[in-house]
Amino acid sequence: MGARMKILKYQKLDLEENRIELYYNKIDQETENIIKIIDSYNKTLTGRNENETTWVHLSDIYYCEIIDRKCYAYLKESIWQVDISLQMLLDQFGSSGFVRISKSMVVNIHKIERLKTDLNMRVNIILDNGETVILNRTYRSQFYQYLEKTRREMK
Template sequence: MFKLKLRQLKESDLGDVYLNKDDNASYVISDDISLFEKDKVNILISKETLPDVKRLINALNKDDDSNIVMFNTDKGTLRIFLQDIYYFQTYGNDLFLHTKNDKYEIKTTLYQLEELLKDRNFVRIGKATIVNIAKVTEIRTSFNAKLLLVLANKEQLEVMRSYVKSFKEFLKL
């Protein structure tokens, strides 16, 4: 969940805050802006902001378990963090979960997913696709009143014309 990159401060300065450290973390905590990473949530800390950063880390950790979902697959059960999911897409009767580099066939329906992911960063963009809005890096206009989404892994997905209005409402545009 977190990657710690410090030059002046020490990890001990954070006190008893639990850091679920991971090299592929979504959050980078650093005291030096030059150590920030592209495509990550970067948190700049200093001695003065330590109390606020501690509260933020504790809040993120508190929700950590609620950000894990499990799906049945042909090979067993897949346990995955929501932030690792890029999108879900159906191909015929099969439903696939897409991550940065992998694709898993899961045993559920898009309707069940919509219910599971309600009030999260996921939005339906077509009859066959639900996308994690946190993985969208660019939104472009496309042909026939459609939108084109560019994801963090450079994949592109279309927001179908009949879903553009609800997509914009989701984004509060």
């Protein structure tokens, strides 16, 4: 493996808006992963609640859940109905950190604070907003494989 990528950060108070520029001589796995992460910040879904519609950024989603055949995106402090199936979300944005944890739920791994196994060997996923979701046993192997793959790609 070659040298690690150098990351330089500068604060410029006179900028009109924040920006990121990425320089590379070839796209290796590390560069590709960083591009995917950066691109995920620009991807949005249309979200609706009782009386408003907004853009929901993928990077703000903690998890999505299907309830009564409708998909809901859970953000830090709000919930939005989004017009996407869980499978379509995984197909289009799985590389952005979304992985299935039950038949009706996907979680954003970038929002996971820690995992905790209880006495019944159930795995509780504690998110960085304090919420807990449960990893279904059926999806446990797939979940850990995704985490391991992501960890390897980030090295």
